[in-house]
Amino acid sequence: MSVLAWIAVGSLAAWGWLLLGQGFFWRTDQRLPRREAPPDWPDVAVVVPARDEAEVLPVSLPSLLAQDYPGRAEIVLVDDGSTDGTGELARALSGRYGGLPLRVVRPGEPEPGWTGKLWALRHGIELASAREPEYLLLTDADIAHKPDSLRELVAAARTHNLDLVSQMARLRVASAWERLVVPAFVYFFSQLYPFRWVNRPEARTAAAAGGCVLLRAETAERAGVPDAIRQAVIDDVSLARAVQRAGGSLWLGLAERVDSVRPYPRLADLWRMVSRSAYAQLRHSPLLLGGTVVGLALVYLAPPVTLCAGVAAHDAAAGWAGGLAWAVMTGTYLPMLRHYRQPLLLAPLLPFTALLYLLMTVDSAVQHYRGRGAAWKGRTYARPQAAPDR
Structure with a gap:
């Protein structure tokens, strides 16, 4: 030949x-597993790192404030040095929409050796931990949740005794370039980290989608996160590997109740x-x-x-x-x-x-x-x- x-x-x-x-990897049937309502709903702290997010916050934050969760939950938004009024806007949205209680904090500039997002998560987790929540929901400022999103995540974690439950948010596909590039981004990610391999008992493959991660607080402490991964830019995969090393169980799949509202209209x-x-x-x-x-x-x-x-x-x-x-x-x-x-x-x-x-x-x-x-x-x-x- x-x-x-x-x-x-x-x-x-x-x-x-x-x-x-x-x-x-090419199949798209890895969705939240069968779940049942737990007999008691655990406390949850929602931690949102935010830097210059005034453009997307009016869409995403009200969806968190409106979570229909039977247990106790609060939101900690970490204003990571924003210059566009992100923190003030968050307080105004909380006053307008009500819902879950919101706290806004500013941690200052990251110390050497930290990426900005993980520095913000560190302060948000420390503040939230004072009330000893059982779970932490780590979600980005551009992520919008359906009203039952938190309830379904917790139910899945409790039903299957999972330490980390992560969903790949449905990214925005509005412009021509988004239609061409965005579905392929998720396709390539799942090729590198097949969801089925992540979700197997005793799995060796570890991955998560950083926009939506429900994490057992005790496991986070045992894994030493976020300190153990403080320099990681690809923080979601680093987080999953740290949890796996600490003996935690993982689940990763495609979201049905979680959407990214961040626009990427241009190829640039x-x-x-x-x-x-x-x-x-x-x-x-x-x-x-x-x-x-x-x-x-x-x-x-x-x-x-x-x-x-x-x-x-x-x-x-x-x-x-x-x-x-x-x-x-x-x-x-x-x-x-x-x-x-x-x-x-x-x-x-x-x-x-x-x-x-x-x-x-x-x-x-x-x-x-x-x-x-x-x-x-x-x-x-x-x-x-x-x-x-x-």
Whole structure:
């Protein structure tokens, strides 16, 4: 066979493995497990780190204040050095809508060795712990919850004795770029961390979605979080690994009651979201970066390239293998597009989206070596840590 045909066959073999051997990552049926109302509802503290979130807070915070929770719950919003009146707006929204009690605190600038979000979570958890809640709900300021969200999370945790229950919020898909990039973001995440593997007893794979994490307070203390992961930019996976190391049980799935309201209307907005932490996930390793580029090229770019080149060169083996690989890839992406209620005709465009992610990852490395590191909300972390393995 020609070199082109071997590349196409290699890509097809990779997709055969991904289809059957990677935890069925492409399926979207991992939702909150069967649950029953507990005989007594535990106390919960909702901790919301917020930095310059005045744009999204009028949508997200009222949804937390309106939680229909049978037990005692309160909200601690940590105003992380905002300059847009986030704290004052939060108090005004609480006065207007009522509901769960709200406390707003400002912890000051992070100490050396801390990322801003984890510094805010540390202060929020410390303040909330004074009232000894059984669970902590860690949720981002751009996340809106249905009125029964907290109740269902706690019921799932109690029913299955889970230490951490996390849901991947349904991200916004309104603009053309969001439709092209956002469902693929969740698809790639689930490929790296198959939800079924995370949810198995005695699982080795650990992951969480940082926008919505219900965490048993006792387990958080035993795991030493957030102090143990204070430098992590990819804090959700780091948190899950710390909980797992402490003997905690995890569950991760797709959300039905939790939505992100943060807009990413332009490609530049989505680019920053991905590139700020992509190289940190590769542990700032040029070797891992090179392997990632080659892997993405073989798995996602080779199928359409070998199909077209094979047809042009009358190379039947390359054309057939490339076409079959592209078909398998397209088929695995359809469930995620259905979950996001997007046109299924977007599925064959996944190679183009993968190319964008490849370029975002390379740009993340370039920014790192230029000394810019991960930049977010006016803060730059020159050398942020990846999620630690141990």
